[in-house]
Amino acid sequence: MALPKRIIKETERLMADPAPGISATAHEDNLRYFDVIIAGPTQSPFEGGVFKLELFLPEEYPMSPPKVRFLTKIYHPNIDKLGRICLDILKDKWSPALQIRTVLLSVQALLSSPNPDDPLANDVAQHWKENENAAIQTAQEWTRKYATA
Amino acid sequence: MAKIPRNFKLMEELEKGEKGIGDGTCSYGLSDGDDIMMSNWNGTILGPGHTVHENRIYSLKIHCGPSYPDMPPSVSFLSRVNLPCVNQTTGEVDPQKLTCLRNWNRNYGLETVLTDLRREMASPNNRKLPQPSEGTMFN
Secondary structure, eight states, rough: OOOHHHHHHHHHHHHOOOTTTEEEEEETEEEEEEEEEOOHHHHHHHHTTTEEEEEEEEETTSOOEEEEESSSSSOBBBBBBTOBBBGGGGTTTTTTTOOOHHHHHHHHHHHSOOOOOOOSSHHHHHHHHOOOHHHHHHHHHHHHOOOOO | OOOOHHHHHHHHHHHHHHHOOTTTSEEESOEEEEOOOEEEEEEEOOOOOOOOTTOOOOOEEEETTTTTTTTOOOOEEEEEEOOTTTTTTTTOOOOOGGGHHOOOOOOOOOHHHHHHHHHHHHHHHHHHHOOOOOOOOOO
């Protein structure tokens, strides 16, 4: 059950030098399983929100990407009702050169730039395309309702 | 081996179930597609051929608690069925009487439970058991 050195290194660095607005804490009983918190980026509809996620490094990591999911409800065209995230680097664009940190920074960036042309939540994406202002307003409401610390 | 946490295991099971498992004789899905904890599931078993269950469709509910998959799920039939492992009043499956629940390990899943129940239906002891009328439900 020895943890690969790479995972130990990454975890140490996440603790010692966390990325702004992101925290990741490994579970004591499973060092491949992390509780993640991402602060909603400023100038985004998610500003002021605190979003909980979970991250798991599968056996094949880093040859396979981490698995990441939102636990906090969020109104976003690329995140579905079960918190699954549509992000290329979590799928076919994964490279072992990426890390937990880069993945979480990409998720944070996705909050700043929703992409309704590559949707996971179709109804949300359609709302975003038809009436962006109204969609943003709903996203702000959900942030206030569900993403408070 | 990496120990897959509950939620990611259930997510894998969900995605497998959505694609369709095996020959389609057993299937399952989330009972509430909004439930971020993925606790409650619906299952379906198509009665095995050449038994009294042939052509019957059985509905079940399955609950995966916070300790799943370290602990087995709790399983109940919604459709009435006469099997030794099923409580005839409530439809609950007695975990002591179903092999995969009694000898549970965390590599098992919802598919294991449903296929094990279907195997029970087809076992030499059970295949000819008298059955309640088709389509009746436990209350």
